[in-house]
Amino acid sequence: MKVRDLMTKNPISITKEMSIRQATSIMLENNFQSLPVVDDDNKLVGIVTERELFKAIKLNIDSDCQVDEIMRKRVLCVDGDTKTDKIFNMGISRVPIVDKDEKLIGIITVSDMLKAYYKKSSYVTEELEAILKHTHNGILAVNKNGKIISINESALKIINKSESEVLEKKAEDIIHNFELKKVLETGESQLGEKCLINGLNVIVNKTPIIRNNQVVGAIATFQDITELENAIKELSNEKNLTRTLKTILENVYDGIVVVDEEGKIIMMNDSYAEFLNVNVKDVIGKHVTEVIQNTRLHIILETGEAEIGDIQEIGENKIVAMRIPIKENDKVIGAIGKIMFRDIQEVKSLAKKLTVIQNELDYYKDELKRVRQVKYSFENIPDNSYKMKETKKIAKIASKSNSTVLITGESGTGKELFAHSIHNASPRHLGPFIKMNCAAIPYELLESELFGYSEGAFTGAKRGGKIGKFQLAHQGTIFLDEIGDMPLEMQAKILRVLQEKEIEPVGSNTPISVDVRIIAATNRDLETLVNEGKFRKDLYYRLNVIRVDVPSLRERKEDLEELVNVLLKKHSKDLGKYIPGVSKESVDILKRHDWPGNVRELENVLERAINVADCGEVIKPMHLPVYLLKNKTSITSSRFSLKQAIENAEREIIIHCLKHTNGNRVKAAKLLNISRSTLYEKLDKYQIKDV
Numbered sequence: 067m068k069v070r071d072l073m074t075k076n077p078i079s080i081t082k083e084m085s086i087r088q089a090t091s092i093m094l095e096n097n098f099q100s101l102p103v104v105d106d107d108n109k110l111v112g113i114v115t116e117r118e119l120f121k122a123i124k125l126n127i128d129s130d131c132q133v134d135e136i137m138r139k140r141v142l143c144v145d146g147d148t149k150t151d152k153i154f155n156m157g158i159s160r161v162p163i164v165d166k167d168e169k170l171i172g173i174i175t176v177s178d179m180l181k182a183y184y185k186k187s188s189y190v191t192e193e194l195e196a197i198l199k200h201t202h203n204g205i206l207a208v209n210k211n212g213k214i215i216s217i218n219e220s221a222l223k224i225i226n227k228s229e230s231e232v233l234e235k236k237a238e239d240i241i242h243n244f245e246l247k248k249v250l251e252t253g254e255s256q257l258g259e260k261c262l263i264n265g266l267n268v269i270v271n272k273t274p275i276i277r278n279n280q281v282v283g284a285i286a287t288f289q290d291i292t293e294l295e296n297a298i299k300e301l302s303n304e305k306n307l308t309r310t311l312k313t314i315l316e317n318v319y320d321g322i323v324v325v326d327e328e329g330k331i332i333m334m335n336d337s338y339a340e341f342l343n344v345n346v347k348d349v350i351g352k353h354v355t356e357v358i359q360n361t362r363l364h365i366i367l368e369t370g371e372a373e374i375g376d377i378q379e380i381g382e383n384k385i386v387a388m389r390i391p392i393k394e395n396d397k398v399i400g401a402i403g404k405i406m407f408r409d410i411q412e413v414k415s416l417a418k419k420l421t422v423i424q425n426e427l428d429y430y431k432d433e434l435k436r437v438r439q440v441k442y443s444f445e446n447i448p449d450n451s452y453k454m455k456e457t458k459k460i461a462k463i464a465s466k467s468n469s470t471v472l473i474t475g476e477s478g479t480g481k482e483l484f485a486h487s488i489h490n491a492s493p494r495h496l497g498p499f500i501k502m503n504c505a506a507i508p509y510e511l512l513e514s515e516l517f518g519y520s521e522g523a524f525t526g527a528k529r530g531g532k533i534g535k536f537q538l539a540h541q542g543t544i545f546l547d548e549i550g551d552m553p554l555e556m557q558a559k560i561l562r563v564l565q566e567k568e569i570e571p572v573g574s575n576t577p578i579s580v581d582v583r584i585i586a587a588t589n590r591d592l593e594t595l596v597n598e599g600k601f602r603k604d605l606y607y608r609l610n611v612i613r614v615d616v617p618s619l620r621e622r623k624e625d626l627e628e629l630v631n632v633l634l635k636k637h638s639k640d641l642g643k644y645i646p647g648v649s650k651e652s653v654d655i656l657k658r659h660d661w662p663g664n665v666r667e668l669e670n671v672l673e674r675a676i677n678v679a680d681c682g683e684v685i686k687p688m689h690l691p692v693y694l695l696k697n698k699t700s701i702t703s704s705r706f707s708l709k710q711a712i713e714n715a716e717r718e719i720i721i722h723c724l725k726h727t728n729g730n731r732v733k734a735a736k737l738l739n740i741s742r743s744t745l746y747e748k749l750d751k752y753q754i755k756d757v
């Protein structure tokens with residue numbers, strides 16, 4: 067700072083002709099300790115201070131005398147450019163300021179300077195505090211005892227504490243793995259240390275605060291570089307990606323070329339260069355039209371529209387090309403050209419192969435559909451009867467939910483078919499459908515069949531253990547058929563699976579979570595079993611969430627004819643015998659039967675009839691088992707003929723005997739107690755060929 071900046075301009079001055087009294091009164095009025103004395107040209111010629119006045123009093127000099135008598139003529143003064151520090155060293159409270167002609171231009175006092183310094187230092191302090199507070203880097207200062215005396219907001223944010231929590235506390239007690247002891251002890255800086263504070267990657271610089279050659283504290287600055295590191299990581303990922311892409315481009319068989327917005331080649335892979343018989347280095351920077359014959363990449367730059375599968379002649383080849391514009395904010399900034407096929411012949415042979423594959427695929431799709439339809443779907447359950455319509459309605463609702471389903475109904479009604487259909491129509495249809503017949507497996511094996519076993523669970527256990535049905539059915543459906551026959555002990559285990567949704571393989575203590583939907587079925591009356599204590603009540607309630615009661619065949623006679631056709635088709639195909647249908651009389655006979663064995667019985671009757679009938683022949687009453695013909699109503703029917711019934715029975719018995727003797731006609735004749743020739747006659751009559 068220069069005195070010119072702080073001085074009082076045009077200060078009060080006196081002339082040497084003025085009386086001592088006047089000078090004294092001016093000094094008293096203005097509370098000055100001195101007054102500069104100037105001549106007519108305002109040139110500084112002397113100074114009167116309190117000291118001169120006291121001296122005048124002491125020497126009894128008359129106060130009317132002129133100032134000239136007592137003033138000091140050798141005046142200490144400075145020019146305007148003098149630095150303010152110099153004034154302090156002069157030891158004078160009021161210093162006159164003169165210009166180069168020694169004319170008085172101002173006065174500077176020590177108190178003026180102190181005020182100015184104070185103002186400036188407050189301003190600097192405020193500024194420093196603001197910088198400290200708002201700087202992005204964290205700053206923390208400790209005293210010589212290592213206690214925090216100042217900390218800024220960024221540092222508080224990094225250590226995740228408030229100012230009151232940290233002030234006057236030792237830094238190492240506040241920040242894990244951090245200390246300033248070494249810096250305080252040695253007075254040496256520690257720069258660029260990488261630390262992990264609160265999960266953030268931070269660079270710490272530690273510097274001592276030295277005053278009068280003594281370490282009086284230390285400052286630590288923290289720079290959070292987490293974002294920076296992430297950015298570096300991203301950058302290196304991007305670099306890797308670019309490298310990978312470049313490698314891919316270089317190594318693909320397809321020829322690839324890239325042009326910039328002016329159509330100049332900026333990249334061409336080896337494959338394209340080889341095809342064109344050029345050197346990559348030679349073509350970079352050239353316009354694409356100079357390098358690739360009949361190219362349209364420069365046109366793509368104008369239209370911005372991709373062209374795929376365009377035929378382009380290059381030399382003797384007719385290639386199939388693909389051209390794609392590269393866009394940024396809707397502006398075309400380049401284009402990519404790719405040789406899809408080097409020769410149009412390639413496309414033709416590929417198309418041929420594709421057609422073959424497509425045909426195969428269609429065939430397998432059809433096959434899969436056929437197999438699935440036969441086995442699984444609701445469509446294959448005829449529902450002309452009201453009862454079946456209602457049952458299917460409930461089953462379809464069940465298929466949409468994840469709840470346990472209990473299918474009940476007499477034996478052979480098609481309970482398993484319902485289980486398949488529910489699974490197939492459920493969201494789990496892509497998962498497995500695992501069937502388990504609880505009555506068919508010996509009790510000792512049931513648990514390991516259902517839950518599997520771990521290695522060494524028992525003597526004879528397979529190495530590596532075995533996966534149980536529940537695990538196999540994970541994310542699908544398990545169908546527990548004949549659940550009514552399940553032993554009580556096992557019922558408790560099934561209940562556990564339903565509640566906990568986890569299983570424990572035999573010999574293992576580690577439960578395994580399974581996501582399985584249970585469909586159970588039984589032809590037994592579970593309520594009665596519960597009352598008899600043979601079936602757990604809690605399991606019954608758990609299973610009986612959605613109940614599907616499959617009606618018996620006698621309750622749905624309206625479905626019989628359609629069922630007959632379905633089963634006939636299925637079995638004639640399986641047996642490889644063409645049977646065009648069932649005669650009206652046969653249908654009537656079938657309809658009159660009560661079907662205690664339900665669809666299974668009907669299926670057996672038809673299978674047998676197909677066997678008995680000749681290829682191309684419709685199923686006639688004579689092909690049906692005798693017990694159906696014995697039906698009372700059938701005898702009263704107008705179509706009934708005793709002769710026919712006897713013949714049917716005779717035919718049946720002969721076929722039965724032949725089957726029994728494995729087709730041996732001699733043995734069969736003996737069994738029937740008829741002669742061989744009679745047997746041959748009858749075989750001829752009833753058209754019985756191979757049995």
Ligand SMILES: Nc1ncnc2c1ncn2[C@@H]1O[C@H](COP(=O)(O)OP(=O)(O)OP(=O)(O)O)[C@@H](O)[C@H]1O
Pocket residue numbers: 446447448475476477478479480481482483484547587588589629632633665666669
């Ligand atoms: N709608 C149908 N279409 C074709 N076949 C059917 C139909 N319903 C049942 N069946 C056939 O009837 C037979 C018996 O069906 P299923 O095994 O489903 O009966 P179930 O009620 O589960 O018998 P059980 O109680 O004895 O286990 C099976 O061979 C099945 O294919």
